[in-house]
Amino acid sequence: MPRRAERAESFCFRSTMLLVRRLSSPSSSRRWLSNSAAPILSIPRADIFRFGAATSRSTPVLHSVEWTIQQDEAWAVVGAGSGEKAAVFELLNGHLRIYPSPGPEGIFPALPADPYTSLAFVSFANRHTPSGAFYDVSARYGAVRDEDRYTLRQTMFPETIQDLKSRSRVTLDHDRLDMALFDDLVDKMGLRDLLDLPRVVLSNGQTRRARILKALISKPRLLLLDEPLTGLDVGNRATMLDLLHSLHAQNAPHVLLGLRTQDAIPDWVTHLALVDGGTLQTGKKDEILSLKDKMQKAATPEALSGVETKKQGDPVVEMKNVNVAYGPRKVLKDINWTIRKGHRYHLRGANGSGKTTLLALLTGDHPQSYTQRPPASTFSLFGTPRHKLATTSVHSRIGILTPELFDAFPRRSPGMTVREVIGTGFEGGYVPVGLDEAEVQRRTRRVNEILDALGPNAWDPTGSYPTETFASARFPSLPIAQQRMVLLMRALVGHHPLVLLDEVWSGMDSAFVRAARRYLRSEEGVGKDQAVIVVTHLEEEVPWVDGEVVRVEIRDGVLSVRE
Numbered sequence: 120m121p122r123r124a125e126r127a128e129s130f131c132f133r134s135t136m137l138l139v140r141r142l143s144s145p146s147s148s149r150r151w152l153s154n155s156a157a158p159i160l161s162i163p164r165a166d167i168f169r170f171g172a173a174t175s176r177s178t179p180v181l182h183s184v185e186w187t188i189q190q191d192e193a194w195a196v197v198g199a200g201s202g203e204k205a206a207v208f209e210l211l212n213g214h215l216r217i218y219p220s221p222g223p224e225g226i227f228p229a230l231p232a233d234p235y236t237s238l239a240f241v242s243f244a245n246r247h248t249p250s251g252a253f254y255d256v257s258a259r260y261g262a263v264r265d266e267d268r269y270t271l272r273q274t275m276f277p278e279t280i281q282d283l284k285s286r287s288r289v290t291l292d293h294d295r296l297d298m299a300l301f302d303d304l305v306d307k308m309g310l311r312d313l314l315d316l317p318r319v320v321l322s323n324g325q326t327r328r329a330r331i332l333k334a335l336i337s338k339p340r341l342l343l344l345d346e347p348l349t350g351l352d353v354g355n356r357a358t359m360l361d362l363l364h365s366l367h368a369q370n371a372p373h374v375l376l377g378l379r380t381q382d383a384i385p386d387w388v389t390h391l392a393l394v395d396g397g398t399l400q401t402g403k404k405d406e407i408l409s410l411k412d413k414m415q416k417a418a419t420p421e422a423l424s425g426v427e428t429k430k431q432g433d434p435v436v437e438m439k440n441v442n443v444a445y446g447p448r449k450v451l452k453d454i455n456w457t458i459r460k461g462h463r464y465h466l467r468g469a470n471g472s473g474k475t476t477l478l479a480l481l482t483g484d485h486p487q488s489y490t491q492r493p494p495a496s497t498f499s500l501f502g503t504p505r506h507k508l509a510t511t512s513v514h515s516r517i518g519i520l521t522p523e524l525f526d527a528f529p530r531r532s533p534g535m536t537v538r539e540v541i542g543t544g545f546e547g548g549y550v551p552v553g554l555d556e557a558e559v560q561r562r563t564r565r566v567n568e569i570l571d572a573l574g575p576n577a578w579d580p581t582g583s584y585p586t587e588t589f590a591s592a593r594f595p596s597l598p599i600a601q602q603r604m605v606l607l608m609r610a611l612v613g614h615h616p617l618v619l620l621d622e623v624w625s626g627m628d629s630a631f632v633r634a635a636r637r638y639l640r641s642e643e644g645v646g647k648d649q650a651v652i653v654v655t656h657l658e659e660e661v662p663w664v665d666g667e668v669v670r671v672e673i674r675d676g677v678l679s680v681r682e
């Protein structure tokens with residue numbers, strides 16, 4: 120019997136078709152595509168430059184691009200480097216210069232004269248926080264800012280809220296607004312129960328579905344979705360793919376996906392655009408797949424010795440009967456879990472099942488981490504009851520990378536250098552600290568060691584990116600995949616007793632993932648005196664294989680541990 124939440128979040132193809140009929144019904148105020156026979160996209164043959172870069176002297180971002188998308192085709196852009204895939208989406212969003220110029224008719228023959236008013240772009244490959252400003256990772260648990268109180272429903276219609284108006288990326292055209300469509304999509308995307316909760320409390324997967332919903336209710340003609348499945352659990356992936364397929368089949372809207380080279384390609388995708396080394400190979404799926412296979416080397420983990428999964432190793436964390444509830448809403452229920460030194464854990468569970476909440480307890484960021492006390496419950500970290508530890512002391516003993524930390528990490532221009540960012544991992548803070556000379560030397564050695572292991576040597580295919588250039592680059596100026604890698608180095612640099620890695624692979628292409636997995640499997644990466652928890656929905660992203668890893672699963676807030 121499927122669980123209630125699963126039933127609520129699943130939908131059948133038939134009901135999707137009803138929805139699609141609504142999306143494409145004649146009562147819709149506008150037709151989806153202004154010219155029904157013309158291609159969606161047409162770039163005859165061109166080089167692509169940044170605006171301001173001289174054509175004669177600069178290297179194009181993408182060269183010799185030749186790409187046509189017909190209305191009955193379904194395309195995915197597959198990127199070996201997320202920076203390069205991002206460049207393709209920049210091109211489609213009109214942020215790059217096309218040479219020779221496509222002329223007044225532009226590159227979207229089937230879209231209206233100003234195509235960008237009918238195109239929506241949602242990316243999960245890149246962070247979407249607009250400024251480099253710091254925000255509080257724990258805001259979700261305390262609703263510290265006024266805007267954190269806005270419900271999901273309110274943020275869907277920002278024009279109803281004065282101070283959200285100016286921040287809305289997707290502006291809703293009232294002419295196109297269709298409440299029946301909104302209601303249908305809310306049900307099909309399993310968001311009904313969440314509509315009146317503050318937007319900030321939504322889990323990652325819930326937030327991602329909400330962002331796609333927001334784009335769809337603006338009724339774009341063309342929907343660009345970069346890595347839409349990132350962070351979605353297996354059930355929600357299938358649901359989302361079915362929905363996108365049905366919408367695409369009716370051109371309501373036409374959907375173009377962005378995928379990483381290691382991602383599975385949906386069956387209904389007919390054509391691929393493979394971006395690699397500044398070139399874009401376009402064509403039928405099978406032809407391009409054979410090229411892709413050559414690029415993607417097998418990433419099967421090597422045999423590993425020394426990792427324990429038996430009930431040995433001193434406890435790093437002990438949880439007995441730990442609970443988290445918001446009023447009547449119970450999110451974690453009687454959690455019993457001993458996390459031990461030397462053990463590697465794979466934590467999984469459907470979207471909204473409680474994984475992030477559990478991690479927020481472990482980092483001490485969740486206010487209810489204080490309230491877990493005997494006799495009702497026990498919660499100790501590093502041998503001390505949590506309520507007797509200062510949160511900063513907890514932070515200084517945990518190496519961590521999560522989507523929330525990735526978004527929150529300061530990026531105000533010009534920002535810290537890569538070396539400085541990695542160095543902040545020793546203390547777990549966000550800024551470098553003053554130290555005595557011996558400690559500076561020790562830390563410098565360790566930072567150099569990790570830069571050798573996970574810097575450009577490990578993932579730059581050209582071999583021409585000096586580690587020192589990378590180390591002194593400004594963190595905010597790096598492409599997203601490299602920023603993730605730097606924050607992974609920050610999480611591992613201090614050899615902390617507990618390492619928490621939540622969805623660290625999103626936005627990372629296969630070369631980065633291979634390098635990171637290899638390092639995590641080595642003694643230099645994480646030692647026998649450390650416990651590591653990896654959170655991912657995808658088995659292939661777990662660095663360890665059966666026998667090396669303890670499987671931990673949360674279902675609706677109930678945790679089970681399989682040693």
Ligand SMILES: Nc1ncnc2c1ncn2[C@@H]1O[C@H](COP(=O)(O)OP(=O)(O)OP(=O)(O)O)[C@@H](O)[C@H]1O
Nearest residue numbers: 320322323324325445450470471472473474475476
């Ligand atoms: N302050 C809050 N009030 C009410 N519900 C909350 C609050 N904070 C979190 N929740 C709910 O708790 C549940 C667990 O959220 P959590 O982020 O831990 O899920 P998750 O397993 O990490 O999901 P995902 O895989 O999508 O990241 C969600 O349904 C979320 O909406």
